[in-house]
Amino acid sequence: MFDVEKIRQDFPMLRNRPDLLYFDNAATTYKPQAVIDAVCGFWTGYTSNVERGDYETAVKADRAYDHTREIIARFINCEPKEVVFTANISHSLNQIAFGIGRWLKEGDVVLTTEAEHASNLLPWFRLQEEKGIRIEYVKVDRQGVCHAEDFRRAMHEGVKVVSMAHVTNVLGSLQPIKEIAAIAHEYGALVVVDGAQSVPHRPTDVKDLDVDFLGFSSHKMCGPDGVGVLYGRYDLLQKMDPVFLGGGMNARFSSDGSIIYKDAPQKFEAGTPNIEGVIGLGAAAEYLMSLGMENIQAYEAELRAYFAERIAKLDNIEFYNPDNTSGPITFNARGVFAQDAAGYLGAHNICVRSGNHCAKILHEVIGTDQTIRASLYFYNTKEEIDRFIEAAGNITLENAIGIFF
Ligand SMILES: Cc1ncc(COP(=O)(O)O)c(C=O)c1O
Known part of the structure; x- marks a missing residue:
């Protein structure tokens, strides 16, 4: 077996x-040979930038980069266009918070727990300071678990976002995210999940969990460092503004300062991405799925x-x-x-x-x-x-x- x-x-x-x-x-985590080969294969066989060149190695790099979107879509059960590549989950969670932040107003509540990693709290703290949103903490037990009935008690009309880890990083508390998402959605709140400690270790189906956003890091699942994933429901990604602007993410811009973004996911990937990292992440996800x-x-x-x-x-x-x-x-x-x-x-x-x-x-x-x-x-x-x-x-x-x- x-x-x-x-x-x-x-x-x-x-x-x-x-x-x-x-x-x-x-x-x-340690890296299997398949990931090392995928990264080195790009460096030694078809190094090129992506989304820019019309020659053979550039086309090959484009295909390999985009193929990882398909692999990750299979890995977490979503559409390839719902997969954004970032630098790590911290980057993903910042994009999510500051993207959603533009839709929030003073007094709106983000509900989270005291067991979160800094990456899932500090961006919300910044919005608290700058926009006057409020952060509330739902009760967790001594082992860090947030029980669905406590979550229901903590929910109210003012909560616009629920943001929490699926599995927490110190106590390994497995949160009942599917039940939490269902309750949050009854109130019209968005559900953001930190999957850093869950996605590498258990099957993840974003459609079944019915979450709106999920982030995770490649390096915690046998992939290279410096690559992360931001999954977002496509209608939300299309509505959301990118935090980083630059080459690769815009369709047009004019001297009057107007910018037309590309569609998601490209509009969230400003600048040259970590191409070898993304290709290595694809190999890591294939490896995990093969096991x-x-x-x-x-x-x-x-x-x-x-x-x-x-x-x-x-x-x-x-x-x-x-x-x-x-x-x-x-x-x-x-x-x-x-x-x-x-x-x-x-x-x-x-x-x-x-x-x-x-x-x-x-x-x-x-x-x-x-x-x-x-x-x-x-x-x-x-x-x-x-x-x-x-x-x-x-x-x-x-x-x-x-x-x-
Ligand atoms: C639950 C959780 N969230 C976020 C992070 C941040 O991950 P990264 O440093 O890859 O951005 C970690 C890292 O340990 C984590 O355990």
Whole structure:
């Protein structure tokens, strides 16, 4: 079925650095050979700009770039014209917020949660400051989950936008986005989803979820850095103004200052895009689909349950999200500062992330600002988890400080 040992052979980083135990996949992921080949193939075989040249390699580059739109459309079940390429999900969420922002007026409410990543809050904060919109937070439980009944209680006529992560990045809270979208739409609100931690790990069907906008980053799903996706319902993309202006996105402009934009998605892609990145993202999505997103989800759920059961038994560890079934394992070693504990693990070639993970108001929910996050992907194994548990069981203040002396 899911032959992880065979899959691991696809990843040069796993072959080249067998000493490393990489559990920082929520930050970024390793790349399979297919993605490396796609990027290098463009650089070595048909380097050209896109949407500009009439010669053979330029036409080939155009086709490869546009083909990724078709692949992503299949990956998330939308139309290719609903796929905009950006630099990352942060860029996607800024475009969405400032695009929608032009339709909002003073007092309009954006409903979100305290578990969001900075990228899904700060653009709305800017609109709060500049336009006088209001941000309200719907209640989440101790593991960061927003329950549909709490969401319904928080909804009201003033809410024009609901913006939240499908899976949160610190606690891995899986939000009931389909139910949330249905309730939000009863009130005529737009639904924006941060898919950074969900799209790489589970099947995503934007039509079934019935969301209006979704963003995600290529580098968190085996693709190159510097590429993101903005999905938008086509009628909304057509109505929305682009944040970035320049070449490639306009049909005409005149000396009187008037601009006629191209249709979406091109009007959101000003300037030369990350062509090799987009082509690599296409290869990454094809690779994930060849493994099967359902298989990836099932295998990761099994791994996470195995991990959770074992870490919960360690007396020296405080484990914050035992009830969640997706996302990272988030914990602290009792009495040890998170970064010192992560340094101890790092000294044992174990890669994890410590800190507030860009979710700087989440401490209002879980009561601590600093945590360690161990995040898995489908190429991790139970043997690696065993190695991790052995090291984690030895994190004490004495051991953690000891690595510095
Ligand atoms: C939930 C979530 N949203 C947004 C981001 C921002 O991603 P990027 O840095 O690729 O823009 C991250 C990154 O960790 C994330 O986890």
